Structure formats: C-alpha cells, structure tokens
Amino acid sequence: MKKDIPQGCRGDIPGRSKFGLLLLNNSPDWLTVYYKKRCSMAAWDMMPDGLEVASCGIAWRLTLAKASSISRICSDEGIWIKVTDPRAEWSDAAELSGVPEQYPVEVQIQGHAWSKGVDAVDLLTRIEDALGLVDAARICGRLDLASDFAMSPKKYEHLICGGSMPRVRENWVSRARSSRLQFETGPDRLQRDESGEPFTASVVGQYHTTLYLGARSGVQLVIYRKDIEFEGNTGALLRDKWRKAGWKPWGDGVVIRVEVRFSREWLREHKIGEVNGRDATPDMVLDRAGALWRLATDQFRLAPQTKGGPKQRRDRPTSKVWTCVQESWDDWSFQDTVAAVEQVNDINKAIENAGKRIEDLRLGLNERHFAAVVAELTLGLPGLDEYKLNKSRWRHYKDGKRTNDENRSE
Numbered sequence: 001m002k003k004d005i006p007q008g009c010r011g012d013i014p015g016r017s018k019f020g021l022l023l024l025n026n027s028p029d030w031l032t033v034y035y036k037k038r039c040s041m042a043a044w045d046m047m048p049d050g051l052e053v054a055s056c057g058i059a060w061r062l063t064l065a066k067a068s069s070i071s072r073i074c075s076d077e078g079i080w081i082k083v084t085d086p087r088a089e090w091s092d093a094a095e096l097s098g099v100p101e102q103y104p105v106e107v108q109i110q111g112h113a114w115s116k117g118v119d120a121v122d123l124l125t126r127i128e129d130a131l132g133l134v135d136a137a138r139i140c141g142r143l144d145l146a147s148d149f150a151m152s153p154k155k156y157e158h159l160i161c162g163g164s165m166p167r168v169r170e171n172w173v174s175r176a177r178s179s180r181l182q183f184e185t186g187p188d189r190l191q192r193d194e195s196g197e198p199f200t201a202s203v204v205g206q207y208h209t210t211l212y213l214g215a216r217s218g219v220q221l222v223i224y225r226k227d228i229e230f231e232g233n234t235g236a237l238l239r240d241k242w243r244k245a246g247w248k249p250w251g252d253g254v255v256i257r258v259e260v261r262f263s264r265e266w267l268r269e270h271k272i273g274e275v276n277g278r279d280a281t282p283d284m285v286l287d288r289a290g291a292l293w294r295l296a297t298d299q300f301r302l303a304p305q306t307k308g309g310p311k312q313r314r315d316r317p318t319s320k321v322w323t324c325v326q327e328s329w330d331d332w333s334f335q336d337t338v339a340a341v342e343q344v345n346d347i348n349k350a351i352e353n354a355g356k357r358i359e360d361l362r363l364g365l366n367e368r369h370f371a372a373v374v375a376e377l378t379l380g381l382p383g384l385d386e387y388k389l390n391k392s393r394w395r396h397y398k399d400g401k402r403t404n405d406e407n408r409s410e
Contacts, residue, residue, distance in 0.1 A: 019323075022246055023149055024247050025245065029111045029144040031140075031143055043131045051074055052130070053130050055118055058113075058116055058118060060076040069085075077113075081105070081108075112237065121283070124282070138281045151256055152254075159256065168203065171303065171304040174300060214299075222259040222260075223258050258328075273287075290330060294329070
C-alpha cells in the first residue's frame with residue numbers, strides 16, 4: 001500500500017450533467033483498519049499523555065478519550081485509535097490461530113480527516129510508526145464512499161421521495177443479486193421482496209430528510225443534505241473544494257451527499273478480487289472503490305413509476321438523476337476492471353450459528369431429551385436430502401472437498 005491516491009481520483013472533476021447535477025466531490029469518507037499485531041509497550045505507556053501524528057502538512061494530537069484495565073482509546077477530529085494492553089493474555093485457541101477475541105489495534109480514519117484531503121496511505125504509516133506497528137499487516141474493516149452534488153431542491157425531493165416512506169417503497173427498487181455477488185443471512189437481513197421493494201428503508205429528520213436504504217450490517221446507502229449545519233457535519237471543510245469544482249452557493253441550490261457504507265461483516269463475507277474479504281487490505285478495497293460504488297448504486301436503484309410505462313418494478317428505467325449518481329465514481333482509476341465480489345462461506349460463522357442453536361435446545365429441553373435430539377441431529381435428520389443437494393451454501397464442500405482454496409479454518 002505504498003501508492004498515493006491520485007488527486008484526480010479525489011473528485012476534482014468539474015462539469016454539470018445535462019440533468020442539472022454538478023459533481024462537487026467524490027472521496028472515501030471512512031476507513032477502519034485492524035491489526036493482529038499488538039502495539040508496543042512504549043506506545044501503550046505514552047497514550048495517557050497523548051500521541052502526535054502528522055501527514056500531508058496536517059497534525060493531530062490524539063488525547064486519551066477512554067481507558068479501562070485492558071484497553072485505551074485516543075482520538076482527535078478525524079482519527080480514532082483503540083489498543084488493547086500488549087501484556088494481556090490470549091486464550092490458547094486464540095494464541096494458536098493468531099486471532100484474539102478482538103483485534104489488538106483498531107484505527108479509524110473518519111470524515112474530518114478525509115475532508116481535509118489527507119493521504120490515507122501516508123497517515124496509516126505515521127500512525128503505525130507511533131504505535132510500533134511497522135510492517136504490520138493491515139486488515140480492511142468498514143469503508144464508506146461518498147459523492148457530493150449540487151442540485152435543485154426539486155431534484156433533492158425527487159431522490160428522497162419527499163420524505164414519504166410509502167413513496168420510497170414505491171419508487172426505490174432493491175435489485176435481487178445472484179448469490180455469487182451478495183447474500184444475506186438471518187431473518188433480519190433476508191427481507192427481500194420479490195416485487196423489488198427495498199428490504200430495509202427509513203426516513204429521518206423533521207426539517208431536512210435523510211433517507212437510509214439497506215442495513216448497517218451489510219451495505220447501506222444514505223442520502224442527505226450536506227450544506228446545512230448539524231453535529232458532525234464536515235461540509236464546512238469541503239466548501240472551498242466545492243467552489244473549485246464550480247459550485248456557486250447563491251445559485252446552485254442545495255448540496256446533497258450520497259454515501260455508501262460497506263460494513264466489515266459484508267466485506268469479510270465476500271471476495272475482493274482473488275482475496276477473501278477477511279484478509280483484504282485497505283488498498284485492495286480502495287482499488288475497487290469505483291466498482292463497489294456501482295454495485296451498491298445498482299443494488300438500490302431509483303426507478304419511479306411513469307405514466308404509461310412498465311408496471312413491473314424491475315423493468316422500470318432508472319431515474320436520470322440516479323444514473324448520474326451511479327456514474328460519479330467511474331473515473332476512479334485505481335482499477336479499470338470490475339471487482340470480483342462473491343460470497344465466501346465462513347466456517348467459523350457456521351460453527352458459531354450451530355453452537356447458538358444447540359444452546360437454544362439445551363435451554364428448551366430436559367437433559368435426557370436434549371441428548372437424544374443432539375444424537376439424532378448428528379446422524380442427520382430425514383427429509384433434508386433436497387436441502388443438502390440443492391440448497392445449502394455448503395453443498396460444494398461435500399466430503400471436505402472444496403471448490404476453492406478455502407481448505408482451512410481461521
């Protein structure tokens with residue numbers, strides 16, 4: 001991860017679309033990075049007095065925000081760091097696998113840092129130097145991508161459907177994707193409607209509406225006003241950049257942010273290129289930011305019902321305004337090829353889920369009945385042949401022969 005993010009990839013692409021949108025900025029807005037390596041004792045001892053890091057001419061003093069007997073958190077605007085005591089003992093199983101119950105170090109580069117134009121690669125290097133993590137492997141966690149547009153209030157209302165949930169459910173389409181591209185698990189996440197209605201959506205705000213589509217544990221798309229004052233808003237830091245891109249605050253209406261959030265859970269359950277998401281480094285994910293943006297803005301698509309137009313949701317044409325949003329990351333030039341994003345079966349997750357169900361049975365049955373049921377389950381319940389042969393995600397792993405290189409448990 002030794003390459004810089006080209007300035008041209010940071011959104012300095014002036015030009016108004018023929019549909020009245022002006023792209024002002026596109027940039028990552030949040031990046032979480034995990035480390036399996038522990039911080040140095042020197043860094044641990046320094047944290048109560050604060051850590052100093054500098055990158056791209058910007059300096060941060062990370063002061064102690066929270067501490068416990070086993071962890072310390074330091075932060076400044078745009079940077080958040082959590083470390084566990086490097087002397088803490090791991091369990092035998094965690095020691096063997098090299099993975100503790102929680103990562104020893106977590107670093108977040110948040111919106112304030114990105115809005116200042118920081119080079120995330122260099123900033124991570126400086127933080128690693130301060131924590132004694134030189135040459136430590138980086139594991140990508142949550143990633144947020146954002147595009148800012150100047151548009152008329154009418155187009156903003158078009159995107160959020162006037163803040164009306166019935167209109168949102170009527171005009172936004174959640175496109176069902178092949179399991180090769182995405183999957184959801186559990187009753188709360190699998191709420192796909194065959195009609196194409198978004199399976200999770202909400203509108204928030206009394207005066208300025210924010211629209212949420214999708215779940216925080218998967219891929220979530222958010223649309224909101226960026227030019228107004230609210231706690232945590234980084235719009236003030238971006239105004240000069242918006243002006244350079246051609247924004248005129250007195251004549252270009254409102255500034256709207258469209259933000260896509262990829263959770264750590266989503267990333268670890270997919271492949272990024274040829275690498276399992278749980279092992280993907282930040283540069284691997286950022287390389288494919290343009291393709292990931294397309295994937296998310298295609299999964300959630302604004303396709304209003306038009307008079308005399310097609311009635312089926314999935315056959316409706318995409319709103320021209322949303323088409324411009326979809327195209328806003330096409331110039332991200334790290335990778336010209338589309339990301340290979342596909343499901344990764346996680347055996348650890350399968351074991352965890354099986355353990356939870358066993359404990360449910362243990363609580364619900366007497367000891368004798370529980371032992372009999374578990375024995376029966378181990379032998380295999382009758383009537384599940386169809387499930388095992390055609391429906392289980394693990395059917396290609398029969399007899400321990402996997403169809404990919406996942407012949408190990410982590």
